[in-house]
Amino acid sequence: MIKIEKLHKSYPIGKDSLHVLKGIDLHIKEGEFVSIMGSSGSGKSTLLNIVGLLDIHDEGDYYLNDQLIKDMNEKKSAILRNKFLGFVFQSFNLISYKTALENVALPLYYKGMSRKERLKVALEYLDKVGLKDWANHLPNELSGGQKQRVAIARALVTKPKVVLADEPTGALDSTTTDSVMDLLKDINDEGMTVFVITHEEEVAEQTKRIVRLKDGVIISDELTKASKAV
Amino acid sequence: MFDLDRWREIFQSINKNRLRSVMSGFTVAFAILLFTLLFGIVSGLSNSFKGAFADDAQNSMRVRVWKTTKPFKGLQTGRRIQLKNDEYNYVKEEYANKIQYQSARIYKNFTLKYKNKADNYNIRAVNPAHQFLEKTIIDEGRFLNERDLKEKSKVIVIGRLVKEDLFGERPALGKRLNVNGSSYQIIGIFSDDGGDNEERIAYIPVTTAQMIYGNNDYISQIVLGYNPNLSLDAAIAFGNRMERDLRKKMNIHPDDQSALSVRNMAEANKGVGQFMGILYAIVILVGSGTLVAGIIGISNIMIFVIKERTKEFGIRKALGAKPSSIVGMVVQESVLITTLAGYLGLSLGTYLLSLIGNSLEEDYFIKDPSVSTGIVVGATIVLILSGLIAGYLPAKRAANIKPIVALRAD
Numbered sequence: 294m295i296k297i298e299k300l301h302k303s304y305p306i307g308k309d310s311l312h313v314l315k316g317i318d319l320h321i322k323e324g325e326f327v328s329i330m331g332s333s334g335s336g337k338s339t340l341l342n343i344v345g346l347l348d349i350h351d352e353g354d355y356y357l358n359d360q361l362i363k364d365m366n367e368k369k370s371a372i373l374r375n376k377f378l379g380f381v382f383q384s385f386n387l388i389s390y391k392t393a394l395e396n397v398a399l400p401l402y403y404k405g406m407s408r409k410e411r412l413k414v415a416l417e418y419l420d421k422v423g424l425k426d427w428a429n430h431l432p433n434e435l436s437g438g439q440k441q442r443v444a445i446a447r448a449l450v451t452k453p454k455v456v457l458a459d460e461p462t463g464a465l466d467s468t469t470t471d472s473v474m475d476l477l478k479d480i481n482d483e484g485m486t487v488f489v490i491t492h493e494e495e496v497a498e499q500t501k502r503i504v505r506l507k508d509g510v511i512i513s514d515e516l517t518k519a520s521k522a523v
Numbered sequence: 524m525f526d527l528d529r530w531r532e533i534f535q536s537i538n539k540n541r542l543r544s545v546m547s548g549f550t551v552a553f554a555i556l557l558f559t560l561l562f563g564i565v566s567g568l569s570n571s572f573k574g575a576f577a578d579d580a581q582n583s584m585r586v587r588v589w590k591t592t593k594p595f596k597g598l599q600t601g602r603r604i605q606l607k608n609d610e611y612n613y614v615k616e617e618y619a620n621k622i623q624y625q626s627a628r629i630y631k632n633f634t635l636k637y638k639n640k641a642d643n644y645n646i647r648a649v650n651p652a653h654q655f656l657e658k659t660i661i662d663e664g665r666f667l668n669e670r671d672l673k674e675k676s677k678v679i680v681i682g683r684l685v686k687e688d689l690f691g692e693r694p695a696l697g698k699r700l701n702v703n704g705s706s707y708q709i710i711g712i713f714s715d716d717g718g719d720n721e722e723r724i725a726y727i728p729v730t731t732a733q734m735i736y737g738n739n740d741y742i743s744q745i746v747l748g749y750n751p752n753l754s755l756d757a758a759i760a761f762g763n764r765m766e767r768d769l770r771k772k773m774n775i776h777p778d779d780q781s782a783l784s785v786r787n788m789a790e791a792n793k794g795v796g797q798f799m800g801i802l803y804a805i806v807i808l809v810g811s812g813t814l815v816a817g818i819i820g821i822s823n824i825m826i827f828v829i830k831e832r833t834k835e836f837g838i839r840k841a842l843g844a845k846p847s848s849i850v851g852m853v854v855q856e857s858v859l860i861t862t863l864a865g866y867l868g869l870s871l872g873t874y875l876l877s878l879i880g881n882s883l884e885e886d887y888f889i890k891d892p893s894v895s896t897g898i899v900v901g902a903t904i905v906l907i908l909s910g911l912i913a914g915y916l917p918a919k920r921a922a923n924i925k926p927i928v929a930l931r932a933d
C-alpha cells in the first residue's frame with residue numbers, strides 16, 4: 294500500500310537547510326496497523342505529512358497504492374487525498390462554523406456526492422463513533438474526545454485505503470484515549486490500513502507494528518504482542 | 524455554473540461570519556451611496572441650469588438698442604437709437620443663411636376690454652416666426668400669419684391668463700376685443716412655459732401696430748433664432764459680426780454696448796456648458812476616487828478574510844478540495860457581497876435623491892436630482908469586477924499554499 298525507498302527531506306532554514314529525514318525505507322502493506330514512535334523533532338510528522346501528500350519529499354521514491362508520487366500539483370494530490378487518504382490530527386482541525394454532521398459530510402462534498410446522500414452517510418459514520426445525538430452541535434460544544442471522534446468519522450467517511458493519524462490521542466485523557474484507540478482498532482479490523490504517530494507506549498502497544506525513528510532514520514521496526522495475539 | 528451546493532457553502536460562510544461580511548459589504552455600499560448622491564446632485568444642478576433657459580429657444584438672439592454713451596463721427600452721446608424696418612430687412616438679407624427664424628418686436632401697454640371687464644396688459648407686436656422663438660404654445664385657434672401682416676389685420680392672440688381674466692370660463696375665440704379703443708378679433712389663445720408673466724400678454728401683427736400707433740416703421744427689438752447647424756463658436760462669431768455691422772450701419776461707436784447690443788443665447792450656453800463640464804470633471808474625479816477607495820477597502824478586507832481562513836482552506840484541501848474550488852468559493856462570495864452591497868448603496872442613494880426631489884431647488888439650485896442608468900450600471904460592473912479581482916488574487920495565493928503550511932497557520 295505504502296512503499297518508501299531512500300526518502301530524504303530537508304527544510305530550508307535561512308541560508309542553511311535542516312536535514313530531517315535521512316534515507317527512510319518503509320513498506321506498509323494493506324491492512325497493517327502501524328505506529329511511529331520517536332523523540333520530539335525526530336521527523337515523525339514530516340514523514341506522515343509526506344505519506345499524506347500534504348508535503349513533498351526531496352529525494353527517494355514514494356509509491357502510494359503502486360502509484361509513483363512525483364511531480365504532483367495541488368489538484369492531483371487533492372484528488373488522491375480525497376480518494377485514498379483520511380486524516381486525524383492532534384488538534385482535530387474541525388471547521389468551527391460547521392456542525393459535527395456537516396464536518397463529517399465535507400469530504401463527500403468534494404467527492405461530488407449529492408447533499409441528501411452525503412448527510413445520510415455522514416450520519417451513519419457519526420453513529421459508528423457513538424455521536425449520532427451530537428450531529429447538530431458545533432465543534433465548540435463538544436469535548437476533546439468527542440471532537441476527535443468526529444474527526445475520525447470524517448476521516449473514514451470516504452472509505453479511504455489509509456488512515457493517517459498524527460498523535461490522535463495527544464490531547465486526550467486516558468479514558469478517551471482508549472475509546473479513540475478502540476475505534477482505530479475496529480477500523481483496522483475492517484481492513485483499513487492505519488498509520489499513527491504517538492508518544493505513548495501504551496498506545497503503540499495496541500497497534501500491530503512499531504517503527505522507531507531517531508534523527509531522521511529508522512532505528513527499529515518490529516511487530517507487537519497485539520499482532521501475535523491475532 | 525449554478526451549483527446549489529456551492530451556494531449553500533457560501534451562504535453558510537457568510538451567515539456564520541456576519542461581522543466580516545457586513546464589514547466588507549459596508550465599504551462597498553458606502554462607496555456606491557456616495558457615488559450615487561454625488562452624481563445625483565450634479566445632475567440636479569445641471570437640470571436647474573437647463574431649466575433656467577427653457578423659456579426661450581436655445582438658439583435665440585436679440586438686437587437691443589438704447590442711448591449712445593460714446594461720441595462717434597461728431598455725433599453727441601445720449602443720442603436715442605431707433606431700430607426700423609430698414610435694419611430688420613438688412614439683417615434678414617445679410618445673414619439669410621445663418622438665420623432660422625426672425626421677428627420684430629414692438630412693446631406696447633394697452634387696456635384690453637371685453638364687455639364690462641378691462642385691464643392693462645403688455646402687448647407685443649410681432650411677426651409670425653415669433654411663435655417659435657418664444658416657444659409659444661397654441662391652445663386654441665392659431666398664431667399670427669403672413670396674411671395678417673400683409674393686410675395689417677386687427678387680430679390678436681391672447682395669453683391663457685388674459686383669457687381667464689376677461690372671459691373666465693366663457694369661450695373667447697372669435698370674440699371681438701377692445702384694444703385701446705379699437706376693435707380686434709381674437710384668433711388664438713396661447714400658453715407658455717416661461718411662467719405667469721409670459722401668459723398675461725397678447726400678440727398683434729407688427730405691421731398693424733406700426734400703422735395704427737404712430738404710423739411709422741419703428742421697431743423695439745429684433746429677435747432671431749440662429750441656424751441650429753451653427754456650432755456654438757460659429758453662432759457667437761455670427762452675433763459679434765452682426766453687432767459690429769449694425770453699429771457701423773447706424774453710425775454708432777464700435778464699442779458702444781449701451782447703444783446697440785446683441786444678446787446671444789449661444790454665449791450663455793457656452794458658459795453653462797463650460798461650467799457643467801468643469802463640474803462633471805470634478806464629479807468624475809471625486810466619484811472615481813470614492814470607487815477606488817471602495818475597491819481598496821474590499822481588497823484589504825478580502826486579504827484579511829483569506830488570511831483568517833487559511834487554516835480552514837488547509838483543512839478543506841486535506842479533505843480533498845481542489846485549489847480551483849477554493850478560489851471559486853472565495854470569488855463567488857466576494858462578488859455576491861459586493862453586488863448585494865452595491866445594490867443596497869444604490870437603492871439607498873436613489874431613495875435619498877427622490878426624497879430630496881425638488882425641495883432644494885429654491886436655495887441650492889438642485890432640481891430633480893437623479894442618476895442615469897448608464898452610470899449606475901457602469902459603477903456596478905466596476906464593483907463586480909473589483910470584487911472578482913479583490914477575491915481572486917489573494918484566494919489564488921491562499922489556495923496554492925501547501926496544505927501542511929496552511930494547516931499550521933493560526
Ligand SMILES: Nc1ncnc2c1ncn2[C@@H]1O[C@H](COP(=O)(O)OP(=O)(O)OP(=O)(O)O)[C@@H](O)[C@H]1O
Nearest residue numbers: 304305311313331332333334335336337338339340
Ligand atoms: N516547515 C518546517 N520548516 C522548518 N523546519 C521544520 C518544519 N517542519 C518541521 N521542521 C523541523 O523538522 C524537524 C522534524 O519535525 P517533525 O515535526 O517531523 O518532528 P516530530 O518527530 O513530529 O516531533 P514532535 O514529536 O514534536 O511532533 C524539527 O526539528 C522541526 O523543527
Ligand SMILES: [Mg+2]
Nearest residue numbers: 337338339459
Ligand atoms: Mg509531530
